[in-house]
Amino acid sequence: MPALIGIVLYGAACYYAFVYVVGPAWPFVVVGAGGIGVLLVIMVLVGTLLRVAGLAAPTVTPFDVGERLPDVKSNFKRDSAWPNYLFAQSRTDLGAALEHIASAVSRMWMSMTEFVRGEPEVLFLGPLLLLPLAGAVALTAGAAVGAVTAYGLLAVVLTLAWLGWLVVVGLLRGVDLGIRVLRGAKATCHYSGCNYRNRLPAYRCACGQTHHDIRAGRLGVVVRRCTCGSLLPTTVLQAAAGLVPVCQKCDRPLRAGAAVLTDVLIPVFGPASAGKTRLVLAGMVALARHLSAAGGSLLPIGPESEDTFRDATTVVESGIQTTKTEADRPPAGITVRLTAARHTALLHLFDAAGEFFSNREQSSELPFLDDAQGLVFVLDPFSVSAVADDLTGALASRLAAAQPAMMHPEQSYLVTAQSLRDQGIKLKRKPLAVAVVKADLLLGFPPATGLHPEAESGEVETWLRDKGLDNMLDGAARDFGVVRYFLVSSLDTATDADGWTNPLSPARPLLWLLGRSGVSVPAQRLAAAS
């Protein structure tokens, strides 16, 4: 009986508690707890973003970019630099805040459960327990709604920032590349055995770190911050102003102005002893004088090119013989910086030993042939049978003095042209200058009938056909987009007192190819002279 009375009284108490306490209080509890849930989300997010102690997310450093950012389509790993906030740190911050929020809510539920387990007598409070339960549910719901809203809002902000990033990066890259393409700028490695050429060189920070792709992107829009803390530009045009350009293939420093100045690459090819080196040396000195006369300039770039230019000047001015080019390794390029008519360009002249052109295997070791703006083929007329046959008897000494090339020009041309075709090089897009050298030894003798010091391209071509080189000439016309013939004497610069080149000058093939590459050098002073 007393038990029954107790149960009835407990039931009545529960009823009154539900009606007079839980009923009026639960809306306040739900609204209050829901608001606390929303505020919890906001406070944790703000605390995480402002790096309040205990809430700060781990910092994404340059050492994490390999794991945190997608791989790049390149032979190299992604550069080591501080990533843009949008691509790694934002996710880390928001993820850390979400973990803190989830942790707080779950801790609340855990503590409530543990309290009930530890103090089971509280269960006798009956309906009154509905209030903390409703509060916990409301807080959880408030936190969920707050998180969805806040994260949705932040996602919109970050997406807008990402779209802005996309536009700015696209503009910067487009303008940077567009200007360089219009200029015809490329980075050419001048080191022997490398000679790699592309539009985007690597750049080396002052700390020694090499950045293989300096362009705007996930590592920075307007500037990027190197691991060492230095700020680096994100366009090649800006990077060229203060950073050292580096070859993407051999990691050695390139010439100043690489990839931003018009880059003209002219390989000179032909058989051994044809006179390629002489043509390059005399042509370079003649070009320097011609440009100087035209108000421009030519400066060798780098110690090797400076030495070569100095030696070339000595060799040409003193008239001494040229040393044979070493055939044991691929050639190093001679780089000169030339200015003409407000146009600045880097000209790379590659002079490989003739042996490199004698068979396909060796000529494939000359990668600079792939991407040249034009080529110069050196044709030694004394190696043509029809010419040599006319120099007999008293004229035999003339033939000996000419030191004819070891290989017939036709064979040399066909082997090289075939090699270039095998490498997939589109020769039809390239001009070919055929330089018939040693004119100083040829003119005035019977084999030179039909030639004169001012012979035009057509006259030189006709003369070569008369000497039985139809096959080679027809092949050249088929292979290349345009072919022009020059009668050249590389004995000296063939310039007048002011420096202007005359028609026999070894600079003439170079001037023609430069003009076709967009580097317009003022024409010779023909009008003034006549």
Next chain:
Amino acid sequence: MPPHYLSFRVVLVLVLMGALAGAVWWIAQPAVLSEILHFLGV
């Protein structure tokens, strides 16, 4: 740490604060407030 990390974070915090202020302003509107008070039974 690059300064732009802080700039981004400050912008995000300002957005959150702005959203919170907007929510408070919306709740303080008489129509919304009366609905809440009605729900609370006040």
